[in-house]
Amino acid sequence: MSIETIIQDATIEAVKVLYGAEVNKNQVQVQNTRKEVSGDITIVVFPFLRLSKKSPELTAEDLGTYLKDKVSIVDSFNVIKGFLNLDINENYWLNILSDVYSNPDFGTKEVSDDSDLVMVEYSSPNTNKPLHLGHIRNNLLGYSIAEILKANGKKVVKTNIVNDRGIHICKSMYAWQQWGNGETPENSGLKGDHLVGKYYVEFDKHYKAEIAELIEKGIEKEEAENQAPSIVAARELLLKWEAKDEQTVELWKTMNGWVYEGFDVTYKTLGVDFDKIYYESDTYLVGRDEVLRGLDEQVFYRKEDSSVWADLSGEGLDQKILLRSDGTSVYMTQDIGTAKMRFNDYPIDKMLYVVGNEQNYHFQVLAKLLDKLGYGWGKDLYHFSYGMVELPSGKMKSREGTVVDADDLVEGMVKVARDMSAELGKLDSLSGKEAEDTFRMIALGALKYFILKVDPRKNMMFNPEESIDFNGNTGPFIQYTYARIKSVLRKAAGKNITIDKNLNLSSISAKEKELLKRISLFPAAVQEAGDNYSPAIIANYCYDLVKEFNQFYHDHSILGESDTSIMNFRLMLASAVGSVVQNGMKLLGIEMPERM
């Protein structure tokens, strides 16, 4: 039981005994005592004034006296205005250490048979272009949230829906046919996804030129966008593909194959993975059947041009297209099919979609459509909606090439890590392979932490020149502190100093107690992160802890301490900080180097 709960329960009891009134748990505000004030835990007594009919000070005195008498871990108290500051017995804090020491998974809950199963969909790439910075945020958030949910005792299935078909794919295919000259990853040396992306950009270039030409001839803009030869050809390809035309399907397989090879490399670098992959090309027909069934059951309707629509105006939403007039599927069609397949495949309690906030509307509609089709899943969907990554130059647009490419970004950061290490004279003793692995860990740590430390819901700014930082509130700072802790532990082991779990101390310093308090908050941070789907809570927790430790480390000697019981305690403290931070960073997908 957490200290917060203990104090809350005791306070509820105190109010009942002293004032004969019932209060519920969230009326009892328990918080950490401000640093400048003496005490460990503070109770805000303002909410009880109504019940005590006394001044804040007297009410706090009443409660403080009661708690001191009845709760064994409360040693003493002081009162400042309406704030009751309790001093908690040191042994309570010291016990945290043995908790951490004896439990490598400190802070995480175990999965049981009756745990909820949460399916987390993330990544969901289109196979017509390489991954960029926006996808990185998606992938990192998805992976991290899955880890955080596991740590909260959920069964998790990580899934990826690959958008491997559709008009956008046909655009790359058409462009490659027209202007590709048989270029392949092998003969060009280009990574497969980059090669295909090149032709997606190529398509857009020609398409734009054609539109301009048509407008020149006096054709209306909208009409020109519809009639440009490139788009007409791409549409034809889509029709041929849906009709399973052999040549088209063959080209599609080849080009998608190139993309998958490329994606595998990027996923591996980012350290993300999936338990189950769905392909839109398998799910869109299921979706189309569902839409047609809905049409039969008059849940949806058909327009004169034979396109199929859902009318959601009764639910405060709009009309939504489900099948185009030429009978081909849209994004929504396949999402219905994918949902059906997933709920057939797994006993899903909650379905989490990690998808950008630009699709908020899409998911509102999806939930409603599933309900209309008679499934109860609409309520089990949760759109984890994260903000966009913005560049100083504005929004990223793949077609216009104004993107920060994922592979380039990572390689760039590895280079910076390498150069910085050389400059600082670090890692010179390591072998080339070990050093290179560490550079990657640092580079990825910097990138992942930078992205995950901000509130997922908010848009964030990424300045390629300025954002890459290894000092201050960054991944490398946390990794560095961890490496120093490991270094101390190595040196202790070298001197044959072993840690004795049985602490025997007369007193501990304020900094040491502060560290113990912070460590004790880790399980609460994990839970909060899970409740709010927010890796940022873990990131900022880890930073605070590490910052605190660095201050401690600076002015408390560990191995130089002559009193062996104090040295033993500090070693244990350092070790605990190390493992908590490691556990925390693991939830963010960040690896910790033994030395750096």
Added chain:
RNA sequence: GCUCCGGUAGCUCAGUUGGAUAGAGCAACUGCCUUCUAAGCAGUAGGUCAUGGGUUCGAAUCCCGUCCGGAGUACCA
């Protein structure tokens, strides 16, 4: 136009279910490497929490208005 999200230091971001004097990092300036790793530590400076009202013992936090920014808004995905 309508709907949703956001606005905290020069910049990037924290800020617990409303609580005490709003916090970090970066950038600037000042100290500290014969001392367990200086990717560090200590310090100075930097704020009308967009803005105007309201709710109350108490508001960056909750409610309403205004301004600014972003996203979405019927055959892109």
